[in-house]
Each structure stands twice: as structure tokens, then as C-alpha cells.
Amino acid sequence: MPVLEQLTTVVVDCADPVALAAFYQKATGWELTHSAEDFASLSADSTGPGLAFVRVEGYQAPQWPEGNKRLHLDFTVPDLDHAVEDLLALGASKPAFQPGEGQWVVLTDPQGHPFCLIPATTATN
Known part of the structure; x- marks a missing residue:
């Protein structure tokens, strides 16, 4: 147990x-x-x-893709392009380095924490 x-x-x-x-x-x-x-x-x-x-x-923001990042969050989204657009408007940033060959998008929140957006259709496959 x-x-x-x-x-x-x-x-x-x-x-x-x-x-x-x-x-x-x-x-x-x-x-x-x-x-x-x-x-x-x-x-x-x-x-x-x-x-x-x-x-x-003394908080220091994580550095993407390298540096003091300890973890990141993953979120599924119904429409990847729309989600990226909305989150950028809320204050997120899109780093230049984007692994995954377009299968997901990495953003950083306003305090520098990376998080990934994964299309809901990809996440269930």
C-alpha cells in the first residue's frame, strides 16, 4: 500500500x-x-x-533552457495557438528555445517559471 x-x-x-x-x-x-x-x-x-x-x-527566476530550473508545469489546452496568444496577453513570455518540434510550446510566467502547453489531442494519444 x-x-x-x-x-x-x-x-x-x-x-x-x-x-x-x-x-x-x-x-x-x-x-x-x-x-x-x-x-x-x-x-x-x-x-x-x-x-x-x-x-x-532573494528569489532568482529560473533560466530557460538551462540554469536553476527545478521543475516546470504542463497544461493541456484545446487550441495551442489561441492559448499561446491569450497567455502572452496575460504577461507570459515565449522563449526562443522551443524543444519538441512543435508538439508543445514552452512559455514562462511573469516571474520566469517555465511551463508547457500541450494540445489536448496530443496529450491523450
């Missing part, structure tokens, strides 16, 4: 938790469940994992 039952939250180090939570809230439509100067969190619903953001003094 496994010791760990369910992943509840992915916590992301950052410089400004409130601002980063606002970006992901707009991008995902998830509910803001907590917001304070040093911590903010989002939840899709009561069953799935949520995202939380915690202030780290």
Missing part, C-alpha cells in the same frame, strides 16, 4: 505570490483560496491538486 495517497498542491517559490497567483488565476480560471503578502493559493476543485505561491527572499 502506498504511503502517499494524493498530490494536493504544487508550491512555487517566487518574489510576489499575489501577482503570480493572479496570473495563474486568469490563465486557469481556478479559485483563489488564499491571498496574503507571503503566500497565495489556487484550487481547481476539492479533488485535484492546487497551485500555491510562496515568497522567497
Whole structure:
């Protein structure tokens, strides 16, 4: 029997938790469940994992594709081009280096964390 039952939250180090939570809230439509100067969190619903953001003094943004990146998030999207356009309008950036030969797109959030967009049709195949 496994010791760990369910992943509840992915916590992301950052410089400004409130601002980063606002970006992901707009991008995902998830509910803001907590917001304070040093911590903010989002939840899709009561069953799935949520995202939380915690202030780290001296935070340095990850560098894509190399550097101090520790993890990245993957999101499926129904329309890749539309999602990229919308996320860029919300403040994401699209780095020049794009692995995967067009199968997915790497973006970075406003505080430099990389995340990938994967077409929903590709993710299920």
C-alpha cells in the first residue's frame, strides 16, 4: 500500500505570490483560496491538486533552457495557438528555445517559471 495517497498542491517559490497567483488565476480560471503578502493559493476543485505561491527572499527566476530550473508545469489546452496568444496577453513570455518540434510550446510566467502547453489531442494519444 502506498504511503502517499494524493498530490494536493504544487508550491512555487517566487518574489510576489499575489501577482503570480493572479496570473495563474486568469490563465486557469481556478479559485483563489488564499491571498496574503507571503503566500497565495489556487484550487481547481476539492479533488485535484492546487497551485500555491510562496515568497522567497532573494528569489532568482529560473533560466530557460538551462540554469536553476527545478521543475516546470504542463497544461493541456484545446487550441495551442489561441492559448499561446491569450497567455502572452496575460504577461507570459515565449522563449526562443522551443524543444519538441512543435508538439508543445514552452512559455514562462511573469516571474520566469517555465511551463508547457500541450494540445489536448496530443496529450491523450
